[in-house]
Amino acid sequence: MVGNAEKRLVRKLKARAPGAFESLIENHQSSVFNLLYRMLSNREEAEDLAQEVFITVFKQIESFRGDSSLATWIYRIASNHCINRKKYLARRRHYDSKSFSDLEDRVQPAQGKSPISGQVPRPDEMAEGFQMERLVQEAISGLDEEHRLVLVLRDIQNLSYEEIEKIVDVPAGTVKSRLHRARMALKEKLAQHLR
Amino acid sequence: MDHDRARELFTAYHDEELSSSEVEELESHLAACKECSEEWDTYRRTMEEISGLHRFAAPGGMTEAVEQKIKRRSKGRFFGEQRSFSTQFAIVSFILILLFMLAYLLMTEVTEITVLEEDDPITDGKTPTAQERDAGAR
Numbered sequence: 001m002v003g004n005a006e007k008r009l010v011r012k013l014k015a016r017a018p019g020a021f022e023s024l025i026e027n028h029q030s031s032v033f034n035l036l037y038r039m040l041s042n043r044e045e046a047e048d049l050a051q052e053v054f055i056t057v058f059k060q061i062e063s064f065r066g067d068s069s070l071a072t073w074i075y076r077i078a079s080n081h082c083i084n085r086k087k088y089l090a091r092r093r094h095y096d097s098k099s100f101s102d103l104e105d106r107v108q109p110a111q112g113k114s115p116i117s118g119q120v121p122r123p124d125e126m127a128e129g130f131q132m133e134r135l136v137q138e139a140i141s142g143l144d145e146e147h148r149l150v151l152v153l154r155d156i157q158n159l160s161y162e163e164i165e166k167i168v169d170v171p172a173g174t175v176k177s178r179l180h181r182a183r184m185a186l187k188e189k190l191a192q193h194l195r
Numbered sequence: 196m197d198h199d200r201a202r203e204l205f206t207a208y209h210d211e212e213l214s215s216s217e218v219e220e221l222e223s224h225l226a227a228c229k230e231c232s233e234e235w236d237t238y239r240r241t242m243e244e245i246s247g248l249h250r251f252a253a254p255g256g257m258t259e260a261v262e263q264k265i266k267r268r269s270k271g272r273f274f275g276e277q278r279s280f281s282t283q284f285a286i287v288s289f290i291l292i293l294l295f296m297l298a299y300l301l302m303t304e305v306t307e308i309t310v311l312e313e314d315d316p317i318t319d320g321k322t323p324t325a326q327e328r329d330a331g332a333r
Binding site for chain 2: 016021022025026029030032033034037038043047050051054055058132133136137140151155156176179180183184186187190191194195
């Protein structure tokens with residue numbers, strides 16, 4: 001399950017070796033932040049929660065047995081934190097999706113639909129792209145919690161079914177049926193914008 | 196194959212998890228059914244939009260922020276000030292020098308007191324003579 005390099009890193013983390021924790025954050029911060037952002041649709045909440053995820057990793061690294069990869073274990077912690085934060089925010093009635101409006105300032109142009117060198121999109125095409133991205137994110141936000149999590153893990157984080165089973169802790173059949181329902185629901189929400 | 200069955204297979208078809216016979220059956224249905232073909236086209240385009248979503252860079256300073264929180268919550272047990280070996284050596288050396296100086300000063304003090312006591316004529320151990328007692332009285 002766990003490669004030699006990862007085993008070494010885990011040993012160092014357990015020994016609190018200098019630099020090990022920094023290395024772990026460096027390697028996983030982007031995937032954790034993206035998962036939380038797509039789940040919460042709020043940049044500040046995602047950033048704060050990502051920090052809490054790494055604090056939990058620091059506190060609980062002793063309990064990591066290597067049954068799954070470190071990334072899968074961290075995703076699992078992030079998913080649990082996410083569910084708890086959503087409940088907390090729902091209780092406080094504080095949650096909203098306001099921060100997606102700053103998408104234009106925050107995208108990382110190196111990935112996703114980034115312009116290929118020499119094919120810079122026109123401003124109107126860019127605006128249309130951002131508008132569509134906003135619609136997709138809003139549609140994702142409207143999904144049920146468990147459907148959204150599976151969809152984000154599979155279709156945005158590009159994890160395998162096996163990894164998702166371990167993160168969500170449900171059988172493969174359940175993962176697949178949740179994913180199918182999530183995609184079909186998203187299709188219905190976006191249909192009018194895609195025709 | 197009916198419409199419902201065809202649509203149930205969309206996800207497995209997209210993820211290339213259908214057997215060759217199922218693929219053949221679904222594709223022949225899509226070729227013959229305009230309604231399901233349009234549904235599949237919308238599904239496919241939805242998937243393109245999802246997979247094209249941007250990846251965000253993690254906010255800067257994540258490591259420092261996490262370490263600061265851990266330091267605060269652990270009351271400085273973790274990620275506190277780390278002194279280098281040379282700094283630790285300098286501190287220990289300074290303390291040792293101070294101790295030696297203190298010990299030296301104490302020993303010097305004791306020696307001076309002893310010398311003074313030895314020079315004192317009243318306490319030199321000799322009994323004053325009768326003449327010395329008279330001179331002192333006058």
